[in-house]
Amino acid sequence: MKTRMFILVEGEDDVRFFGRIIKPLLIGRYDAVEIIPYASIKRSKVSSFLKSIRLMKNDYIFVADIDTERSVRDKKQILYSHFNHIDGSNIIVVIKEIESWYYAGLSGESAQSLSVPDLSFTNELTKEDFNNLIPPKFDSRIDFMFELLKYFSIDTAEKKNQSFRFFITRYNLDVPQMPR
Numbered sequence: 001m002k003t004r005m006f007i008l009v010e011g012e013d014d015v016r017f018f019g020r021i022i023k024p025l026l027i028g029r030y031d032a033v034e035i036i037p038y039a040s041i042k043r044s045k046v047s048s049f050l051k052s053i054r055l056m057k058n059d060y061i062f063v064a065d066i067d068t069e070r071s072v073r074d075k076k077q078i079l080y081s082h083f084n085h086i087d088g089s090n091i092i093v094v095i096k097e098i099e100s101w102y103y104a105g106l107s108g109e110s111a112q113s114l115s116v117p118d119l120s121f122t123n124e125l126t127k128e129d130f131n132n133l134i135p136p137k138f139d140s141r142i143d144f145m146f147e148l149l150k151y152f153s154i155d156t157a158e159k160k161n162q163s164f165r166f167f168i169t170r171y172n173l174d175v176p177q178m179p180r
Contacts, residue, residue, distance in 0.1 A: 005030040006053055006060040008046070010039045013145065014063060014098050020149045021105070025173045030059070043082050051085040061171070062090050065097040066163075092170070095123055095163040099130035102145055104161035105152035114147065122161045 005026055007018050018035050026033045038046045053060045062079070069075040072093045079086055094101060100122040111118035115135050119125070131141060138144040154174065158165040168174050 100125035110151035
């Protein structure tokens with residue numbers, strides 16, 4: 001068994017999401033699961049870190065939003081040019097942005113409870129769309145994100161967001177884990 005899993009994410013919204021939703025699903029498979037926001041770290045340091053993860057025979061997932069790229073392949077090409085030692089099989093591209101994953105986990109009932117629209121699909125949801133959906137009763141965007149995480153359903157998110165479903169399937173996270 002691998003000893004550690006590193007999840008490299010872009011920023012703090014990703015740290016919150018992966019810490020609350022994904023880390024608990026992985027924790028039984030590893031001695032440690034660490035989430036590292038890489039956007040504020042120099043590219044050369046990130047590349048060196050990726051190399052050291054591989055040399056130490058640990059696992060990693062490198063998460064990036066597709067943003068304005070036309071395809072996952074195009075986004076991966078950009079990441080290859082930015083980071084040496086990155087392995088394409090470890091890259092997960094979020095479509096469109098992490099906010100689409102937050103919102104995807106909201107069931108119809110939960111959406112009604114929060115007084116927000118029940119979206120059938122969130123694949124095209126951008127940060128700006130997400131911000132426009134925040135009800136005035138929330139003090140901040142972060143407050144709204146925390147509330148979405150309280151209601152989050154993996155099953156619902158898999159139905160509403162294709163890249164989330166790909167991620168869950170790719171890492172076999174929809175299968176209940178046996179304790180070690």
